[in-house]
Amino acid sequence: MGELEYLITKDFEEIFSAIEKTKGLAKFIAGGTNIIPYMHAEAISPELLIDLNGLEDLKYIREKNGTITIGALTTISEIVASEIIGNKCQILHSAANSLGSPLTRNRATIGGNLADASPAADMAPPLLALEASIHTKRGGVEGREIPLDKFFIGPNKTVLAEDELITQIRFSKPKDSARGIFIKLGLRNSLAISVVSIAVILDMEGQVCQKARVALGAVAPTIIRAFHVESKLEGGEINENIIQECAEIVKEEISPISDIRASAEYRRLASSVILKRAIQQVLKGEVL
Ligand SMILES: Cc1cc2nc3c(=O)[nH]c(=O)nc-3n(C[C@H](O)[C@H](O)[C@H](O)COP(=O)(O)OP(=O)(O)OC[C@H]3O[C@@H](n4cnc5c(N)ncnc54)[C@H](O)[C@@H]3O)c2cc1C
Numbered sequence: 001m002g003e004l005e006y007l008i009t010k011d012f013e014e015i016f017s018a019i020e021k022t023k024g025l026a027k028f029i030a031g032g033t034n035i036i037p038y039m040h041a042e043a044i045s046p047e048l049l050i051d052l053n054g055l056e057d058l059k060y061i062r063e064k065n066g067t068i069t070i071g072a073l074t075t076i077s078e079i080v081a082s083e084i085i086g087n088k089c090q091i092l093h094s095a096a097n098s099l100g101s102p103l104t105r106n107r108a109t110i111g112g113n114l115a116d117a118s119p120a121a122d123m124a125p126p127l128l129a130l131e132a133s134i135h136t137k138r139g140g141v142e143g144r145e146i147p148l149d150k151f152f153i154g155p156n157k158t159v160l161a162e163d164e165l166i167t168q169i170r171f172s173k174p175k176d177s178a179r180g181i182f183i184k185l186g187l188r189n190s191l192a193i194s195v196v197s198i199a200v201i202l203d204m205e206g207q208v209c210q211k212a213r214v215a216l217g218a219v220a221p222t223i224i225r226a227f228h229v230e231s232k233l234e235g236g237e238i239n240e241n242i243i244q245e246c247a248e249i250v251k252e253e254i255s256p257i258s259d260i261r262a263s264a265e266y267r268r269l270a271s272s273v274i275l276k277r278a279i280q281q282v283l284k285g286e287v288l
Helices: 012-022 035-040 076-081 083-088 090-098 102-107 110-116 124-129 227-233 240-253 264-283
Strands: 005-008 026-029 048-051 061-064 067-071 133-138 145-147 152-154 164-172 178-185 196-205 208-217
Touching (some): 012 026, 012 048, 061 083, 076 110, 090 196, 110 124, 110 164, 124 178, 124 196, 124 208, 196 264, 208 227, 240 264
Parallel strands (some): 026 048
Antiparallel strands (some): 067 164, 133 145, 196 208
16 A cells, blocks of 8 residues: 545645546545544555545535535534524434434534445435435536435445535425434444434325335445335325335335344344334324
């Protein structure tokens, strides 16, 4: 491995030209809570680390005209503390509050959580259920908007090009009639990586479900939407029979693996149980 160089700057163009010069050996670092352990484990050996913390403009949480935008360098602690997220988007607040320890949350960023593309990334299920999109910047070409359901392509793999950085995460503020919940099942109550996680948002008009969004983590190579469950829930009344049918359907929509945290069988059963619990709790009036 060559000598490790380090760049911190406010200037996007300086970043893109440094990436071009290093030809595949540059890596972005934001909070460093994933990339530093990977480097220690020699899973990656970059020759240039580009510290994004020079890009102060990428730290914010804003709401304008019904759209919530979060800068990629916003830390998980800042999301937990945000009134906008606390008041308008409880499922994202819950997910942020469940990520790691306070120490980790103070460093970890939302952009780093999504770019790392762990199948167990805790910010991804609520953002997928909120139909969020990712905004990027690149050297030489226009940045783009990527719907989150097109962003993850495998464990630790995204559609991002090597010189493409996430600048912003954007989603519409949920309707007042929408309710949602995030549930994370880990091997202990805190400082645990998800064994299964779920985000459910239901938009109800009286007893009728107008729209359902269901996303799961740690049960497939990427965070996934449970499209068949969503179709089962939408357009009618949700009763115990429908919930039971959804609990069966979800087992077919996921493709879990066995690993050090849980077996595939356990994950299948647990997904079914927490989906039922999530729908029941949302119907009882959990706020979003
Ligand atoms: C003790 C501990 C506990 C943890 N617990 C959890 C947990 O419970 N749940 C969970 O989901 N995660 C957990 N993590 C993982 C990690 O903290 C999160 O995924 C975190 O959000 C990563 O953000 P970061 O800013 O530290 O990313 P970094 O480590 O800085 O970067 C991660 C990856 O993203 C890339 N990247 C970073 N920012 C950008 C950007 N703006 N654009 C493009 N690429 C970018 C980097 O190049 C790198 O490949 C834990 C980690 C530790 C060390």
